[in-house]
Amino acid sequence: FRTGSGWDLHRLEPGLPLVLAGVEVPSDRGCVAHSDGDAVFHAVTDALLGSLALGDIGRLFPDDDPANAGRDSGDFLDEAVRRVQAAGYAVVNLDVTVVLQKPRLGPHAGAMRAQLAARLLVGLDRVSLKAKTHEGVDAVGEGRAVSCQAAVLVTRAAPA
Template structure:
């Protein structure tokens, strides 16, 4: 017995728009060429379904993933040709090992501790996380692709450099920060004495009012590497708004 599967399938027009035909389309397994055949409309129907047209940017040759900050120029230009979204949400995550002999830098602030983040750059887990959240909201490659740890020029680099580039890309794409919520996870040291300094520096790097930047710090209840003071992690969620 022949089987038919109902499917609404968009068709490409000359203007690079996606249009849904007014008649539903079905796929016939009896057709050796897998043709799409119009399904007859019930003549007793009072009116046919309306035609829906969706604008979209269609590129026959998708751009390769950017590998450096400079490669993102073309990516941002392509992003502008996509449908203009009033809001974009991004999530960032980062984790670093804690080892003796390294400075502990969080949000651009040096925190006294007997160990710090082992990393190619300064290992600022919070700024790395925020950068990834912004890049994610813009639909761009992650921080490891744009600032690879195989490139010697980023050896020991201050993470504020990465932040400034992410903020530049955000504005260039036509967005501004709506709000940011970040959570630091570490067992030690206690961050209460440093939270406001970290938040103030984060606001300065973002060019944002303190009322839209939230920072929380939690322990990991002595569970796994985070709870054993062998690592530090951070989560960040950002909301970007069209200017």
């Protein structure tokens, strides 16, 4: 077994799309980023890479590389999954917490979990996505940013 932990934060600005875990969430503001700014996919990518000391998303996909401009963050996540597999490991489970002041993510949680499970090649029962607000304080609470933390457990054998 190995434990991995990822975190990401993106600023939000009016008129941009808000894409979280590959799902476009209706919102009056979205992520400022070089890629598509999917803070969930980024945090999960980092958790996977971190569990096996394979680097981090910034090193693998530099944000000053034009090839990564506006890029689908699912590509980053898929590559991390491939690297975990290449190292002989598989995902046991993933637990994600998204912190966003609004809108409420509850209605989208099912679609977000399905996206994550499909990309991690595990069943839905191994993928948790929890949503919180930041209670109105600091950048996330004031609606100026979204953050996400991800915890992952991987194992050398097939998950049991």
